[in-house]
Every structure is written in C-alpha cells, then in structure tokens.
Amino acid sequence: MSDAAKAYARVANTTAAPREIEAQALLKAANQLQDVVNKPDPTGVRTKEALLFNRKLWSIFMSDVLRDDNQQPLEVRQNIANIGIFVLTQTAALQINPQLDQFKSLIDINRNLAAGLSGRA
Numbered sequence: 001m002s003d004a005a006k007a008y009a010r011v012a013n014t015t016a017a018p019r020e021i022e023a024q025a026l027l028k029a030a031n032q033l034q035d036v037v038n039k040p041d042p043t044g045v046r047t048k049e050a051l052l053f054n055r056k057l058w059s060i061f062m063s064d065v066l067r068d069d070n071q072q073p074l075e076v077r078q079n080i081a082n083i084g085i086f087v088l089t090q091t092a093a094l095q096i097n098p099q100l101d102q103f104k105s106l107i108d109i110n111r112n113l114a115a116g117l118s119g120r121a
Contacts, residue, residue, distance in 0.1 A: 029057050037104075055092070
C-alpha cells in the first residue's frame with residue numbers, strides 16, 4: 001500500500017464523515033504543495049514528496065469515481081474525473097519540471113474542493 005493510501009486509510013479510521021476525511025486529505029496535499037512554494041527545497045526531496053502525495057491522492061479519487069458502484073450522480077463523477085485528469089497531468093508535468101509558479105492551480109483546486117466537502121464553500 002502506498003504512503004498516500006496509508007495516510008488516507010489512517011484518516012479514514014477516525015470518526016469523521018467520509019466527506020470530511022476527503023477534505024482533510026486534500027488540505028494536507030495543498031499544505032504540502034504550499035510549503036514547497038514557501039520554502040523551496042534545494043534538494044527537491046520535499047517537492048518530490050508533495051507531488052507524489054498529490055498524485056497518489058488524486059489517483060485514489062479517480063479510482064473511486066470510476067467504480068461502477070459509485071453512488072454519485074454521473075454528472076458529478078464526470079466533473080471530478082475532468083478535474084482529476086487536469087490535476088494528474090499538471091502534477092506529472094511538475095514532477096518532470098518543477099516550476100513553483102505552476103503549483104498555485106493545484107493548491108487552489110485542493111483547497112476549494114476541501115472547502116466544498118467541508119461545507120465551507
């Protein structure tokens with residue numbers, strides 16, 4: 001099991017509702033990415049870890065949204081899949097060529113979705 005999946009599972013074992021667990025995971029990813037922007041890592045370790053966590057988290061979301069037994073309406077699933085494709089593509093591009101000015105869109109997407117899942121949007 002990947003580190004992101006383990007982290008997601010650990011959070012899932014709390015008493016929080018599934019939407020809140022997803023929001024917390026998205027905020028964790030956003031905060032890691034923001035930390036990279038705020039304190040650039042000369043060795044790139046923190047950058048690699050933050051991007052890898054984001055990619056794994058979104059891979060989990062994409063796997064879930066593509067499952068036949070997913071209870072979300074088709075339109076919602078399609079919207080999540082479209083966002084997920086963008087996030088995964090952008091994350092992969094940043095893994096190849098990290099440009100700090102390109103992190104903002106990923107941070108904003110994660111934070112906005114977390115706010116929506118938490119009912120703060």
